[in-house]
Amino acid sequence: MNLIDKFHNWRRRLRWNKQYRKGRWDNLRNPIEAERYNTIINYIKTHAKSEPSILDLGAGEGVLNEYINAENFSYFLGMDFSDVSIQKAKAKNFPKAEFVTADIHTYTPSQKFDVIIFNEAFYYVHDSEKQNVLDRMLAHLTDEGILIVSIYREGTGCWEYFDKMKQLDFTTVKTNEEKTYWKIGAYKQ
Template sequence: MSDLLKEQFDAVAQSYDLQRRQLIPCFDDFYSTATAWVNVDKISPRILDLGAGTGLFSSYVRKKYPEAQLTLFDLSEEMLQGARIRFGEDSSVQYISGNLATYLFEGKQYDAVISSLAIHHLSHQDKRALFHTVHNIVTDGGIFVNADQAAGTSAYFDNRYKGQWEHTIRQSGLSNEVVASAIERRKLDHNATVENQLKWLREAGFVEAESVYKYNEFAIFFAQKY
């Protein structure tokens, strides 16, 4: 993940949560479905949020598992500062600032790994490597829920998705400056198809892997380790 990407997310950290609902046309369905698939048979599960940003996805999961032990991981320290404000003095929430493509989670085990709108920033090679890492650090029976972006099956669909998204956010009430910034950030995306991401999850060792939701380029992936 590039320094440019870090700079762009540092710059929008303070307003990111306020903008996110308007930048994601399917916001409510997207996050409610992702949260619904986070099912762990423990009262106090250990949950790792990759690319956690300001902790939005973790906050939904926390409502479902009030006694969860959360670890929030993100490239941007400014984003994590937003998460610290969100969770306050909660001692069961830990924070790690690092690069998803290079960080070593040695000796760590989690009952669930979650992520939202982060992994698509990685190169395809780094995505595949990360899926192997996730499989290694999730416990037997543990799960991986990734709510992310996915490429269309062809350039035709990618262009249709992009056009619909840009039309929607221009009608959302966001300022021209915010819209332009969001479009600029999207130039750094490395979306992979649903088919390839499922293939890479299975290659990593997840016998069960499925796309459980899709709205244009927004997709949710669920995988379980046995």
């Protein structure tokens, strides 16, 4: 990223921290989101090994942890750009889960994972860095691991990065609100 992109990235972090402080992202717990989270969990149950290790990129306050049963995974690491959201997630003391604040553009996991989830996060990756971020995460996916991608609406400029991977599953989670839907895919290298 060039200097201007880094500046905008810094401003985005400040904005997200402010929004998390004010409760702007509390809507992620609305029932309208439940099917999206349940689809991610079903992909894990269907396509991952039993009790996988999970890396949730874009974990926010740990909403996925509110849906997933801790008996269904061995270890969960949630990563988000907002330190305010991560502090809220840590305060919930989810079993077998840790949370870290990091910038997805530079974050390198310290271990390999059986499941890596781009949880409404890939479209925030700067265009010049999308392939680099994807390659870095794939390098930290176990040999039989799966990648799950959840993107709000169309995700223009995102899906083509996953075309080279083997698609295991793909669906559009629709709601009663015309413009509120998510596309979710599960992939293997």
